[in-house]
Amino acid sequence: MISGKAVISGQAAIAGIGATEFSKDSGRSELRLAVEAVRAALDDAGIAPSEVDGLVTFSMDTNSEIAVAREIGAGELSFFSHVGYGGGAACATVQQAAMAVATGMAGVVVCYRALNERSGHRFGQVSRAAASMPTSSGVDNGWTYPMGLGTPAATVAMAARRYQHVYGASSEDFGQVAVADRRHAATNPNAWFYQRPITLAEHQASRWIAEPLRLLDCCQESDGAVALVVTSAERASGLRQPPAVIRAAAQGSGSDQFVMTSYYRDGLTGLPEMGVVGRQLWRQSGFAPADVRTAVLYDHFTPYVLMQLEELGFCPRGEARHFIAGGAIQLGGRLPLNTHGGQLGEAYIHGMNGIAEAVRQVRGSSVNQVPGDGPVLVTAGTGVPTSGLILSEVR
């Protein structure tokens, strides 16, 4: 059932990345943001918009593939897809693009995500729409929203509290993730929190949002867009930028899975769906956690970064708080995480900006470059059906 190494590994590569500025009020439509990011990514790759024959985004993006295709002048499309579960789909867009390229369904596939998430619809608020969807997901939400559990932070806080109880993790442990992210953002001119690092004491002084989560455990709300150009590894080798070869790409959903509220299946101390992703990534790529040079772990909320380290096998269960201690996840540590500043520090572009940073690390062009030639791991939204990638240079 778990795919083997030969199927997808090394067949496709990310050849171009593009983004708008990251802000709190873009002043432009989400479609325009998408167009700007897609054009920038194609320009980065040196591929003309007319060559695009595939487009992939994910649920919650308001820009249809055909609308983006029209605006960039793409012409005919042979592959288009809209992956489910919001931010959990970020890496899955690249997986689908890689599969389309590897199977000959398309030659140039652009993955994109554009959102006015701060100036427009804010995900951090209670969503009446989510509570009233006439779908199985709407029925699922009926077990939490009416009871007052209706924000992403609160749903994560429920698991975080149990994780603290079982493994002894503290608010300070969660804060280490925020401190690392903000340190990295402080040297990234594209980050919202450029030149604004925080201390652990500042994290501890920040107000409660949903105990045990503080304000600084929660990612930003941002306006902006990111796009990624996927083509065959062979073609990518002859383009403008060094290719980021897709060594592994996986989706994962756990047993008894819900969206943000998988509260009924186990001890509430892990992210089984990320375990599903991790096992595939290691098998497809042939790499092991110790090979990874740097990782971009989805950080909408800090506790889930700790749980991801455990699910992906970087450390045993319950020991992430020891693993991250002493600056281990900061630049110069044993596994620098989120070198762009993450979604706490750079921007919340629903995980897509993290993939762009993983590409820069492979290229050697990150503002916080981690030395070495090991692969780079990147994950998508957690607490929901999710996805992940392992990228590396041509070898």
Added chain:
Amino acid sequence: MNITEAAARIAEAGDGSPRRGRDPVNLPMIRNWLEALGDTNPRYEAGSLAPPAMVQVWTMHGLHPASTAGDPLSAMSVVLDEAGFTSVVATNSEQAYHRELRLGEQVEVRSRQRDAAGPKRTALGEGWFVTTESTWYVGTEAVATMLFRILKYRPPGPPEPLPSPPAAPPAAPPVDVLRPVVSRDTAFFWDGTAAGELRIQRCGECGALRHPPGPACPECGALKPEYVVAAGTGEVYSYVVHHHPPVPGRALPFVVALVELTEGVRMVGEILGAREFGVGEVSIGAPVRVEFVRVDGELTLPAWRLADPEGER
């Protein structure tokens, strides 16, 4: 006792207990009302007067109305519900204003039943027209009156399993909480909370318990969902103290818990009273007991209260 006799008895009882306005007549509420209705007439504010048509506002129930025992319309609604006239529609509201209210005046309202006529055949179905007369007083002075008529009718098709709410005056806003999407697979749960039962899905084939429920049994595959009524006890498995952002229908902060029921399944619910006794009192493992919070005739939420072994909180 038939409906006519019950109606006569309710009418004979005369005025129900008076309901006092929560606040005296006040300028902030007047401004809100004028703004909502787009009334820009400056005379109210200039003269410290309340618009007469606002009279119902002063004695409205809050978001979480207490029991309406003693209210004639509620009593008559119960009688008609039990006879199968479970649906309701407001048909008439005639108000007369005797004088304008002034800032600072304290208002109370008394209601009595004027008439109950039926059964009548209507386009909606067979039903009874119930008319109540409400009078607003400042001290002993009547300042406004209202004749309010509803039609309580038997809905076409199979009868509704649940009684409808006691009719509310038409101006009452719907209670602002998020409502669950209910499917055919989950209706039994919400019917249960309305009836004061916490129901857990039980597979009619293998007996496995499950929450949240669904159409099929993940253990044996049977499409035979049944339910058992839970004891209503459990313990806190995890919990969140919610501080921000605001949540419809709730005052901040409040506590939401994942409760592990004695029967073994888990479910999410608010811990009631946490703000009063202190959110720090909640802890993982704390024993809790279910309570049912009636929002309105359409929704009753399951919630939990800490079960204090030392006695009642």
